[in-house]
Amino acid sequence: MARSESEVAQEVECIRRVQQGEGEAFGRLVERHQQRVFSIVFHLVRRRDEVEDLAQEIFFKAFRAIRSYNFQSSFATWVSRIAVNHCYDYLRKVRSSRLSYYSEMTEESARELERKAESPSAQGLDHGEKVALREFVGKLLERAPEDDRLILTLKELEDYSVEEIADLLKLKTSTVKVRLHRARKRMVEDLERWRQEGK
Amino acid sequence: MDCKTIRDLVSELWGGELPAEAREHLSKCAGCEAFWRDARLVQTGFRALAEEAAPEASLGFASRLVRRLHEWEGKGARSEFFETVGRRFVYATLALTLALLLSMALPTTGPVRGVAGADFLGLQSQNQVSQPDVIGGDLGDSRGLLPGGPSD
Numbered sequence: 574m575a576r577s578e579s580e581v582a583q584e585v586e587c588i589r590r591v592q593q594g595e596g597e598a599f600g601r602l603v604e605r606h607q608q609r610v611f612s613i614v615f616h617l618v619r620r621r622d623e624v625e626d627l628a629q630e631i632f633f634k635a636f637r638a639i640r641s642y643n644f645q646s647s648f649a650t651w652v653s654r655i656a657v658n659h660c661y662d663y664l665r666k667v668r669s670s671r672l673s674y675y676s677e678m679t680e681e682s683a684r685e686l687e688r689k690a691e692s693p694s695a696q697g698l699d700h701g702e703k704v705a706l707r708e709f710v711g712k713l714l715e716r717a718p719e720d721d722r723l724i725l726t727l728k729e730l731e732d733y734s735v736e737e738i739a740d741l742l743k744l745k746t747s748t749v750k751v752r753l754h755r756a757r758k759r760m761v762e763d764l765e766r767w768r769q770e771g772k
Numbered sequence: 773m774d775c776k777t778i779r780d781l782v783s784e785l786w787g788g789e790l791p792a793e794a795r796e797h798l799s800k801c802a803g804c805e806a807f808w809r810d811a812r813l814v815q816t817g818f819r820a821l822a823e824e825a826a827p828e829a830s831l832g833f834a835s836r837l838v839r840r841l842h843e844w845e846g847k848g849a850r851s852e853f854f855e856t857v858g859r860r861f862v863y864a865t866l867a868l869t870l871a872l873l874l875s876m877a878l879p880t881t882g883p884v885r886g887v888a889g890a891d892f893l894g895l896q897s898q899n900q901v902s903q904p905d906v907i908g909g910d911l912g913d914s915r916g917l918l919p920g921g922p923s924d
Contacts, residue, residue, distance in 0.1 A: 596841055603834040608826070615826035624827050629837055636841055703820050710817025729818040758783035761810045 617660040721756035
């Protein structure tokens with residue numbers, strides 16, 4: 574979302590005040606960026622009940638590090654980077670158990686879901702099917718290595734461009750493209766493996 | 773096109789139109805066709821996941837956070853400072869103790885310490901000069917004359 578020049582100037586002023594020790598001004602920065610952080614945390618961690626606690630830890634880290642913020646990237650990118658790194662560390666700590674979700678679906682309902690999911694959008698699915706598909710791909714994402722999960726979430730769920738991801742993760746654009754391509758391939762291959770485990 | 777190329781292409785184009793050659797391969801290869809179908813399933817799943825709204829921050833999230841930051845600045849930062857300083861003090865004490873123990877364990881005179889050590893080294897070099905060379909000396913020269921020696 575593009576912001577006006579005055580909004581940007583206000584934010585810069587706010588950051589400078591926090592850097593000079595005015596903690597109250599940090600509240601306004603939190604209000605401005607909290608939804609972005611909540612979205613990143615939710616899509617990466619996928620635990621609704623832990624989103625707020627993690628977001629709080631992220632803003633806490635941002636507050637402690639704000640003196641090192643040098644305005645080279647936007648504040649939104651800087652905070653998002655902290656959020657992504659924090660979630661990455663969290664995911665490494667609480668590696669989710671590899672549940673065999675696919676086996677919990679009947680063969681018939683899985684086939685039906687696949688048939689409907691072949692349409693280019695999720696429009697052909699009713700609410701229940703959409704929920705099932707979300708759960709299904711969500712679990713598949715949980716099985717993925719942290720690096721794949723990170724890059725896929727930023728691209729497919731948070732809708733960041735390759736250039737934005739490169740900026741966020743401090744990588745080259747070409748590296749992001751290669752990692753994204755490999756992560757997608759691994760995920761589809763894992764789906765096949767998962768099916769075999771379920772049989 | 774081989775199967776690997778097709779799968780790479782499917783992952784790269786990710787929902788985009790496949791070239792005619794790739795489509796032809798899919799119509800003949802059941803494995804790649806299954807891969808392509810799975811990719812479509814995952815893409816649709818991602819779209820469904822992306823539609824799911826993240827939870828919103830509870831009322832007063834920012835102000836509660838700022839209050840906690842103030843509390844942390846008040847005591848947390850101070851205790852963190854003392855914790856860091858305290859930790860450094862403990863490490864420094866341990867290092868000093870270790871150095872002291874090592875200095876006590878080492879001999880006060882000897883080849884590596886002080887004037888006495890230098891004297892010892894001087895004495896040793898003198899001894900080396902006065903002692904006959906066991907290999908190059910008389911014994912060494914006579915070895916070849918002894919029965920069972922190298923000349924046998």
